[in-house]
Amino acid sequence: MVGFTGVSKSYGTVRAVDGLDLHLHPGETVALLGPNGAGKSSTLDLLLGLRTPDSGRVEVFGTTPRQAIARGRVGAMLQSGCLMQEVTVRELVRLACDLHPHGYPVDEVLERADLTEIAGRKVNKLSGGQEQRLRFAFATAGASDLIVLDEPTTGMDVSSRQSFWGSMREQARQGRTILFATHYLEEADEIADRVIVLHRGRVLADGSSAEIKAMAGVRRISFTLDGPPDEAALRALPALTGLDVAGRTVRMRSTDADATVHAMYGLGLYPRGLEVAGLGLEQAFLAITDAATTPEEA
Ligand SMILES: Nc1ncnc2c1ncn2[C@@H]1O[C@H](COP(=O)(O)OP(=O)(O)OP(=O)(O)O)[C@@H](O)[C@H]1O
Ligand SMILES: [Mg+2]
Known part of the structure; x- marks a missing residue:
């Protein structure tokens, strides 16, 4: 339903999107993650036909982005x-509903975006989070099969964010496909069926959030020792990728926790309260993007 085939887009010497192949399936909720400048907005702009690729092809529902829209x-x-200024929230939402070929009733859209109470307010008087809700009303003014959201909850407070994702879940239940860019990894973890990590305009990882976490392959190991830790000895343990000693508490990262722990016992150390855990999505994300940044580029 959405297909990117070998799509590249540069701005001058900056390659924002670099040979991207990406396919979305109907009904999926997909999170697009990546550090600042990774190419998330550029990718969404290409999908919406707001920019044209230098090479490759973008197809949306078997046609061009502009036709699909x-x-x-x-x-x-x-x-x-x-946003258009000097008009009321209701007037602007009505315009969005009228422009959409399958527009919903204005009141319904206002209610869904939690704008009913401030429907009479001028757009230029809205707070940042209220503006975001108005943008959301625009995205859901009619029955669309695909909803594309670029960092939708930026500036929203906790309860707006919750009600926002509540209504997105409802859209997903109705069979809509949702693609959203975010920096809130917990949103990706909670909401998305599929997580795509972009870096320098390329796909670094693509899978469920559990798969992305596993892909990072790194485990956290923590414990305390009876005496002061011998840092040099710990540092020499196999598969170690990180070491942090605070008093008698030791936190390590390892790409092979079994080997690291085994060698630790071999040194005659007896760790207490030993814990071995996988990374959260946030740390997995950092591990994946760090590994893709070679030292000379960093
Ligand atoms: N109109 C433009 N002209 C020149 N360079 C641009 C333009 N738009 C984006 N870029 C560059 O392209 C790269 C990708 O930008 P993009 O906005 O797609 O990143 P992003 O992943 O959305 O980042 P963010 O998380 O900060 O929103 C960046 O290096 C950016 O500086
Ligand atoms: Mg962006």
Whole structure:
């Protein structure tokens, strides 16, 4: 339903999207992760036909992005872009509903975006989080099959964020496909069926959040020792990728926890309260993107 085939896009000498192959399946909720400048917004802009690729092809519902949008099949919430000022929230939402080929009733859209109470307010008087909710109302003003959201919850407070994702889950239950870029990894972890990590315009990892965590392959090991830790000895343990000693508490990272722990006992150390755990999505993400940044680039 959405297909990127060998898509590249540069701005001058900056390669924002680099030979991207990406396919979305109907009904998926997909999170797009990546550090600042990874190419998330550029990818979404290409998908929405706001930019044209230098090479490769972008297809949306078997046609061009612009045609798919004209047919009302795609709703979008962009990271930037001004809202019309000096009109009320209701007037602007009505415009969005009227423009959509399969628009919903205005009141329904206002309610869903939690805007009913401030429907009479001028757009230029809204707070940052309220503006985000208005952008969300735009994305859901009509029955679209695909909803594209670029960092939708930036600036929203906790309860707005929760009600936002509540209504997104409802959209997903109705069979909509959702693609969203975010820096909130817990959102990706909780909401998405599939997580795609972008870095320098390429896909670094693509899978469920559990798979992404496993892909990082790193385990955290922590314990305390009876006496002061011998840092040099610990540092020489096999498969170690990180060491942090605070008093008698030791935290390590290892790519092979079995080997590391085994060697530790071999040194005659007796760790107490030994814990071995996988990484959270956030740490997995950092491990994956760090590994992709070679030292001369960093
Ligand atoms: N209009 C533009 N002109 C020149 N360079 C651009 C333009 N838009 C984006 N870039 C560059 O392209 C790269 C990718 O930018 P993009 O906005 O896609 O990143 P992003 O992943 O959305 O980042 P963020 O998390 O900060 O939103 C960056 O290096 C950025 O500086
Ligand atoms: Mg962006």
